[in-house]
Amino acid sequence: MEHKRPPSGPASVTPQRHSAPTTTPNSTAIRSTWRRWRDRFFFVLFFASVAIGILGLAALVIDVMIDGLGVLDFSFINSYPSRHAEESGIRAALFGTIWITVGTAAFAIPIGVGTAIFLEEFAPDHWAVRLVQLNISNLAGVPSIIYGILGLALFVQAFALDRSVLAGSLTMTLLVLPIVIIVSQEAIKAVPGEFRDAAFALGANRWQVVKTVVFPQAIPGIMSGIILALSRAVGEAAPMLMISSLVFLTFIPSSPGDRFTVLPVQIFNWVSLPQPGFQAVASAGIIILLAVLLSLNSIAIWIRNRYQTRY
């Protein structure tokens, strides 16, 4: 912190002491000392806000670990939920999460990346296009529970998909779509214009430029954005709670038409049970959920560092 110490301190005190004979002799010196102390006090305060944030994170992780590590073992991962806390496991939720994540990826990646390419490379500068862009950033701010309401009314009821993996995946697709689009657009924007110009100069048309130059360059950015969007889907509970409801499942979904539960919903279920043993089970579930998210994010960071080129 030494490197940008401002010129307060003694330097500004000494000259003032000589130049203030008419006022109270020490008033400027006192004022200067007071200003220095105030500076230090607020430095501590600002640092404390960072520290509280980090301590909160640490408390959360430690709290979960203390409660959950005792329960966490292979039989917990491999068992179905049970009325007895000690026999409960997370198998159904874990496979449900995999189903939903894969299903969401299958819809959200082509639609999201396609939208991003269209908006960045093909769309004319037109008021309708600007409206679509504005709409996408507004969708990104819509509360997730609203997507749950939409999914319930549209996919579960109107499309008669029932509370199936497919209905869950479609709902989650709409939820993460704005993220995929916005991140992909950023990645496409980051490809330098000279690359495009060079390809155009060789006689390529716009789609050939996108296909052979822009898209391959943008893939790492798009990939890490997709993984971040999917990790949002893995952790999101509210819409899945509305779609899947609190079911007691003792099977793994075997087709997109089957009922499902996901990790956050299972955890919510355990958290809301009054019997004391389930708090530990919930913590163990949280450890699994955080581990899944941590690995997803590590992959995203790894891809970014490994493949991203700076121009």
Place this chain on the structure above:
Amino acid sequence: MASLNRQKNKRSDFGASVEARRQARRWVRAEQRVVVAVFLLATLVSVLATVGIIYTLLRESYGFFQVVSAWEFITGTRWAPLFEPQAFGVLPLIAGTLLAAGIAGIVALTLGLGAAIYLSEYAPDRVRRIIKPVLEVLAGIPTVVYGFFALSFVTPLLQSFLPIPVIFNVLSAGIVMGLMIMPMVSTLSEDAMVAVPRPLRDAAYALGATRFEVATKVVVPAALPGIVAAFILALSRAIGETLIVTIAAGATPNLTLNPLESIQTMTAYIVQVSLGETPQGTLVFKTIFAVGLLLFLMTLIMNIVGRWVVRRYTERY
């Protein structure tokens, strides 16, 4: 003659290849046309999502407002659709939502702004590069985990020195929600502060200002639109947050400003009904669309205002 012949041959070859190239170019154009059409369809999905949200919320709310007057809904002070006698005054849910979001906002603004000032004005680059990603982990933790944390750690902590009657209270949920949205405030505010040009700071330092004075009298005022926008966007996030308040704040529609009491937010109410035994199509079921519509409008307005503040008031240096 031979050479002329060869040239003739060549020319006819050339003619064929021109035809082939034309064919190829037609294919390339056709491919582009198909691809653009497909991408346009993909773009329409996000438009349809918005249309779907608005249509669904309006259609079911319309059914609701045919039975319950909009005036009763907006001004009523008792919310009890699940009990007899039924009451459909949404104010207790709004009050609960705003109380939880307000507590979260106070926590997030204090911590987030402090962290942003520290990161942009005090921290050496090395420290900032470590602290920023750690803080952003907070934004990536699932809300159900925060809910568990509020219930199993923060509430007992608060109960040890505050008279909290039941385990569910809005203070605990609000504090934890503040922790969740703090990185949003700090990241967006810090971006705004970093964008304040160096010479403005240097000028203040040259006048003998301390770092605190530079931060509060030069940098924060110059970055204020960004900070205000960050705060509004974070608040909108808190208003729409569901799991923390469902788990830790309770399920008691309660028109109160007392942070130690149990309340119910709009989001928590939607969860309660959708998990309950309420048959679809009934008046009670329709309430979640009316409440959802209100929630959608509140967050939409805040998001639009937040982005507008950034665009309208950001100084360009």
